[in-house]
């Protein structure tokens with residue numbers, strides 16, 4: 318789908334920051350055309366009406382002639398969006414991919430995102446043979462088996478893997494915030510990288526290098 322500059326960003330499927338579908342993103346800043354090699358480059362910053370976070374876009378605008386003037390008009394096409402859309406790696410177990418994708422798509426709804434991210438964590442642990450007990454006890458078991466590092470284990474205990482969880486006995490269970498959801502999704506993503514993505518990359522690299 319083509320994305321276009323304008324007072325609002327047109328054609329963007331999901332906000333790259335909160336992943337809400339069909340976001341309304343309004344222009345908060347646009348710079349003068351910058352010369353980059355022989356191209357004019359246009360930058361803009363847009364604010365999402367749902368999460369109020371900013372996204373930067375880049376577009377090319379014409380060619381730069383010998384005098385440094387912009388010639389031609391490439392229209393309002395956006396060529397790159399920062400941050401880019403987050404994708405789920407296909408080396409994760411299929412079930413984990415499906416849950417993690419839904420977690421990313423529901424970051425604007427923290428309860429849903431946490432449930433989906435925790436389901437992704439559950440699916441990854443099951444794939445590695447850890448199927449009994451709570452997520453925390455299984456992660457601890459994986460740490461003592463040296464499947465996960467101690468750092469991963471500590472991190473697991475700092476994020477809210479259960480939307481209803483009370484982290485400390487003296488705290489009441491408060492509704493999870495977007496930050497809570499983001500932290501759980503970040504943890505689930507890192508767990509997937511650690512358990513599946515890196516080993517897949519190593520295998521690919523080995524193959525390309527001609528050794529197995």
Ligand SMILES: [Zn+2]
Nearest residue numbers: 332335365368
């Ligand atoms: Zn947003």
